[in-house]
Amino acid sequence: MKVAKLYDFGDIRIEEVEIPSISDDEILVKVKASGICSSDTMKWYIRKKAPLVIGHELSGIVVDIGKNVKEFKIGDRVFIHHHAPCMSCRYCQRGNFVMCETWRKSKIIPGGVAEYVKVPEVNLKNDTLKLPDNISFEDGALIEPVACSVKAFKKALIRPGDYVVALGLGFMGQVNVKLAKFYGAEIVIGIDKVKFRLDRAIENGADYVLNFETENVKEKIAQITNQYMADIVIVGPGTIEAINFGLELVAKGGKLLLFTPTPEDAKLEIKPFDIYFNEISIIPSYSAGPDDTREALRLISEGVIKAENFITHRFRIENTLDAFMMTANAGDSLKCMIIFD
Ligand SMILES: [Zn+2]
Ligand SMILES: [Zn+2]
Missing domain, CATH: 3.40.50.720 (NAD(P)-binding Rossmann-like Domain)
Structure with missing residues (x-):
């Protein structure tokens, strides 16, 4: 499968890697839409994290499930948050999900701009949402960033x-x-x-x-x-x-x-x-937790936030660098999104 790997600012390479294999508690998702976030283009942030598969705002369709997974089935359309909390530590109990150690360590494999992603058990259990029929994959890929806004206004x-x-x-x-x-x-x-x-x-x-x-x-x-x-x-x-x-x-x-x-x-x-x-x-206000993603999903399904008002440019994975540069340049664009077949 293809992934878009970020090595440095302006250095994104499309690489061919193995489709991740899943365990009994995980699922495999075929990515359908994946947004480029302006935080992915901050130079100091990239230099801390690179090389990595870019992208953390995604939606897709379940194509394989582990035998212990009961809540999802093949064909489900889903939003996946790239971080998920344990739900049991003191931070989680007090709603400070992004401070949870599990949240910080958790991630989707290999990253958002990839043809397939593996959803680890904690992400699957604690921050993966089924998309209602009236929500497109593009809408679904906006759940993560919209949740950040929901959380910020809640904190304020x-x-x-x-x-x-x-x-x-x-x-x-x-x-x-x-x-x-x-x-x-x-x-x-x-x-x-x-x-x-x-x-x-x-x-x-x-x-x-x-x-x-x-x-x-x-x-x-x-x-x-x-x-x-x-x-x-x-x-x-x-x-x-x-x-x-x-x-x-x-x-x-x-x-x-x-x-x-x-x-x-x-x-x-x-x-x-x-x-x-x-x-x-x-x-x-840093990122968002599972309570915020649910609220974002609700706002999107009620039409408060519509993808058509915010997605200005669509790209194929081969052109991820163009999407990245357009996002970094902060000119006549809003959300740049990678769209998959
Ligand atoms: Zn983001
Ligand atoms: Zn926790």
Whole structure:
């Protein structure tokens, strides 16, 4: 079978490997759709993890099952989360699934952009979902990233009437705009510099969009919110610059949501005086757990999130590098997806 293996930024090779063999407690899935995530294109992240088979946002169809597997059958259409928690450790019991050691260690074999994947027992039991008939494979491949947005808003305790700013309007920023409105935000403001992305944010429900290269964003947000600023600022880019910019836009009593990691050695300088007296909460949200994927599946099956609004480019596995470069360039595209026969 073919896999797309990432060796370095811009170095993806299509390689031929054996189809993984499964044990009695595992299943084999023929991948149908696999999204490219912008986190897969972050240079420092790649250098920590490469070489690896790229991709962790996928859906497919069950083609083989181990003899102990009862909950799934051949022909089932499924979403598979690449990490799954043990459900029994203290982190899991308290709902902090991504802190679970099993979650961190678990993975699908060999990775998302592959013609077939093996789903290990823990992933199968604790975060594999059957797709209802009204959900396409492309919709199914959006469950993982949409779950990240679901979790982030849950952590930020979004409330009806909130003013929300989305910094960065790539695919995730667009989903955050859409869900912020869905959760009842009164004003949603999207910020980017790419016209295509600003326009798409309006289509996805943003009340205002601002171009940070040509507009004074802070002043504009003050005007729009009658000097209040934003209850929640979602920082898309994983940079100190973006975090600092976000901090300038948070209202008193508001929240700064860190949606993307920064490099390991990055340091943030903050004034605790301001954080304290303005009661600013800084809330990180990393990935998503099984409760979030179920909620994402529900939102997608109810049509709140539709693949057609977010997938802008489709590629065959042979052209994974093109999908990667398009995602990395962050221009006139949102989600790039690898589609399989
Ligand atoms: Zn992702
Ligand atoms: Zn656990």
